[in-house]
Amino acid sequence: MRYPETIAIHIILIIIFIFTLIPLSWLFLASLDPAASSPTAKIPTGITIENFYRAFSGRPLRWILNSLLIAVSTATLVTFLATMAAYPFSRMSFFGRNFLLYGFVFLRVIPVSTFILPVYLIYVKLKLLNTHLSVILTLSILGIPFSLLLLKGFYDTIPITFEEASWIDGCSKWKSIFCIVLPQCGPGLAVAWFMTFMSAWGEFLIPFILLRRMALMPLSVGIFTTYGEHGVVNYGLLSSMSLLYAIPPILVYFFVQKHLVKGMVGYIKG
Amino acid sequence: MRENTKLTVSMLSPTLIFLFFLLVAVGWAIYASFTDIMLLGPTAKSPQFIGLRNYERLFKDPFFFNSLIKSVIYTSSVVAGQCVLGLFLAVLMSQKGVKIKSAVAVAVTLCWIIPDIVKVYTWGAFAHYEGTLNSILRLVGVSSVRWFSEKPLEVCIIGNIWSGTAFSMILFLSALETIPPQIYEAADIDGSSSWQKFRYITLPLAAPVILVDLLLITIWTFGYFTFVFGLTGGGPGHATEIYPVFIYNEAFRLYKIGYGAAVSFIMTAIVGMICIGYLILLRRLEKV
Numbered sequence: 001m002r003y004p005e006t007i008a009i010h011i012i013l014i015i016i017f018i019f020t021l022i023p024l025s026w027l028f029l030a031s032l033d034p035a036a037s038s039p040t041a042k043i044p045t046g047i048t049i050e051n052f053y054r055a056f057s058g059r060p061l062r063w064i065l066n067s068l069l070i071a072v073s074t075a076t077l078v079t080f081l082a083t084m085a086a087y088p089f090s091r092m093s094f095f096g097r098n099f100l101l102y103g104f105v106f107l108r109v110i111p112v113s114t115f116i117l118p119v120y121l122i123y124v125k126l127k128l129l130n131t132h133l134s135v136i137l138t139l140s141i142l143g144i145p146f147s148l149l150l151l152k153g154f155y156d157t158i159p160i161t162f163e164e165a166s167w168i169d170g171c172s173k174w175k176s177i178f179c180i181v182l183p184q185c186g187p188g189l190a191v192a193w194f195m196t197f198m199s200a201w202g203e204f205l206i207p208f209i210l211l212r213r214m215a216l217m218p219l220s221v222g223i224f225t226t227y228g229e230h231g232v233v234n235y236g237l238l239s240s241m242s243l244l245y246a247i248p249p250i251l252v253y254f255f256v257q258k259h260l261v262k263g264m265v266g267y268i269k270g
Numbered sequence: 271m272r273e274n275t276k277l278t279v280s281m282l283s284p285t286l287i288f289l290f291f292l293l294v295a296v297g298w299a300i301y302a303s304f305t306d307i308m309l310l311g312p313t314a315k316s317p318q319f320i321g322l323r324n325y326e327r328l329f330k331d332p333f334f335f336n337s338l339i340k341s342v343i344y345t346s347s348v349v350a351g352q353c354v355l356g357l358f359l360a361v362l363m364s365q366k367g368v369k370i371k372s373a374v375a376v377a378v379t380l381c382w383i384i385p386d387i388v389k390v391y392t393w394g395a396f397a398h399y400e401g402t403l404n405s406i407l408r409l410v411g412v413s414s415v416r417w418f419s420e421k422p423l424e425v426c427i428i429g430n431i432w433s434g435t436a437f438s439m440i441l442f443l444s445a446l447e448t449i450p451p452q453i454y455e456a457a458d459i460d461g462s463s464s465w466q467k468f469r470y471i472t473l474p475l476a477a478p479v480i481l482v483d484l485l486l487i488t489i490w491t492f493g494y495f496t497f498v499f500g501l502t503g504g505g506p507g508h509a510t511e512i513y514p515v516f517i518y519n520e521a522f523r524l525y526k527i528g529y530g531a532a533v534s535f536i537m538t539a540i541v542g543m544i545c546i547g548y549l550i551l552l553r554r555l556e557k558v
Contacts, residue, residue: 005464006367013362013374020377020432022406023396027388030395039395040405085285088278103289106545109486111493113514114538115292117521117531118299122291125298141288148285173277202385204496209522220387224500227391235395242391246384253383 031239039235051240060241062215063222067201067245070132070218074139075197079189081140082147087177089148090155091163108145112205115142120209134210135218139200146199147192154188155181194252201248219245303532309525317528324532334533336508337516344427344498344512345491351431352487353480356438361468364446375439382436390500393429418502422510426498430491438483445479446472481551489544493537513537 026039034048054060088094089101119138120129128134158181166176182189204220211217217225223241227233303324307317328334359378363371381389397403397417404414417425449472457467495514498504504511504519511519517537521530 006365009362009365009368010370013359013368013370016359017370017374017377020374020381022402023392023432024380024384026395026402027392039398039401081285081288084281088281092274092278094275094278107289109489109545110538110541111490111495111514113493113495113517114534114541115295117517117527117534118295119292120521121298121302121527121531122295137288137291141292144285144288173273198383202387204385204387204500220385223387223391238391242388246388249383249385250380253379 027239027242030235031243033236035236051236052244054237055240055244059214060219060222060237063217063219064244066132066216067218067220070135070139070203070207071197071201073132073136074143074200075193077136077140078143078147078196079193082144082151082192083182083189085144086148086151086155087181089152091160104145104148107142108149112142116205116209119206123210130211130213130216132211132216135207138206138210139203142206143196143199147196150192150195151185151188154185158184191256194256198249198252202245299531299534302528303535305528307528309522309527320528324529327529328532328536333508333511333516337511337513340423340509340511341492341513344423344430344510345488347427348430348434348491349484349488351427352435352438352491353484355431355435356483357442357476357480359435359439360442360446361472364443375443378439379436381433386496387500389429389433390497393425393432394501397425397429419506422502422506426501426510429501430494430497433497434487434491438487441479441483442476445476449475485544485547485551489541492544493541 030039031051032047032049034046034050056064089097115138123129123134162180163176166180167173171179202220203218204224207218208221208224211221214225219241223238223245226238226241302317304319304321305317306320306323359374362368363374384392395401399414399416399418403417408414415421453471454467457471462470493514495518498510498512499515499518502510504515514537517530517533520526520533
């Protein structure tokens with residue numbers, strides 16, 4: 001590699017790096033600023049954790065807990081369902097297998113906004129509007145395809161000979177799944193759980209449509225509602241809420257990163 | 271054999287029940303799109319069957335065509351921007367001797383993994399009249415611009431490129447890693463320039479991944495509601511009313527559920543066509 005070219009590449013990358021981080025650095029500075037009153041990035045005059053304290057009390061705390069409840073229930077439900085459903089897709093051949101599998105890829109790819117009205121109408125009929133259950137169910141339906149394809153990929157890497165050996169020794173199919181297959185795909189289960197958690201945690205559209213009561217909202221809808229609520233925008237509180245809201249996905253992402261890229265490439269290939 | 275069937279059925283059925291629920295919902299909405307059902311008022315309880323009138327109205331609705339045009343402009347600009355920038359970054363970062371690769375990757379990825387509403391809030395503040403963007407421009411000597419009333423669609427497009435490029439970048443980075451370095455070494459010996467290496471080695475070998483990336487981000491950007499809705503709500507006027515925002519406004523602001531359902535189905539049809547194209551392309555790629 002020629003020397004001037006390397007320098008040019010570094011300069012371009014540094015410029016992109018700075019421009020990418022400017023909006024985010026404002027978020028960080030404003031959350032610590034005791035007098036954050038404008039959306040301009042500036043070095044705060046003092047540092048305070050007052051904003052975070054307020055984000056952890058009263059209504060914002062309620063929203064954080066709602067987000068947590070929705071995300072944890074969705075992730076657990078989806079992982080449970082996908083663990084079971086992925087097994088036949090990996091091991092058995094049955095009528096309509098490929099059709100269903102392509103159906104799941106299709107479901108994974110189409111945007112949520114095409115579903116939202118049908119789903120809303122059915123909850124009106126079922127009288128389930130304004131319940132966390134409706135949000136959890138909807139997010140689960142939308143989350144199943146990704147986990148299912150991911151876990152199918154994990155099952156595929158486990159040699160079937162282990163199970164065959166256990167069957168010969170008189171092990172039932174169910175027992176071989178619990179004692180032989182599942183212990184080997186711990187990482188797969190973890191990735192599926194965390195990825196579903198991440199997307200359910202950050203979801204805005206579905207709770208925004210299905211939950212209309214302040215006390216039930218997750219943090220995403222809460223931040224949206226707080227913005228400009230009393231005419232004056234409270235940038236300090238909003239920034240600290242946003243920052244708190246962003247931390248779990250960031251942690252999860254860097255925790256499962258390697259698996260994620262594999263999973264992503266995996267489901268693109270079908 | 272019977273044991274296998276039992277096992278398959280019992281493991282699949284919970285998931286299929288969930289899918290069935292979705293199908294029922296879609297079926298109910300198809301029915302609703304043929305009625306004059308409203309969210310509130312007298313027709314909320316006893317909707318009348320009005321046949322294809324919702325669909326007829328749709329083709330006479332100037333705001334429907336407005337939203338289609340805005341969506342096409344928005345989606346094509348965002349997709350082109352994300353794909354080109356993603357490829358550019360991936361190629362730069364995979365050069366030998368680049369030291370800050372992981373720092374740039376982390377920064378770009380951060381903007382992508384934070385929740386949608388945080389992206390909206392951060393970008394909204396950045397492009398605000400009193401925001402950081404204008405104060406940077408003032409340093410260079412440009413007077414402040416009211417971005418959200420003067421250039422609303424452009425602000426949304428650039429914001430979405432800022433927050434979404436990471437997906438393409440990560441995908442291309444892993445694709446470039448699979449290209450054997452020997453090919454580049456051979457090109458070096460033949461004395462080819464960086465551009466020639468990119469044009470005749472990288473581009474053809476990464477072409478399948480680029481196509482997949484284009485299709486995926488097209489579908490996702492076309493249906494991406496939160497970003498534009500959070501920034502502008504479709505306004506000012508109807509200037510940024512892209513397709514998903516149009517559906518929301520019709521169904522939940524104007525309470526025209528039946529009409530909104532009809533509009534949703536046209537959208538599903540458009541997305542479905544893109545998806546079919548995607549599946550056909552995948553088949554072809556697998557054969558090669």
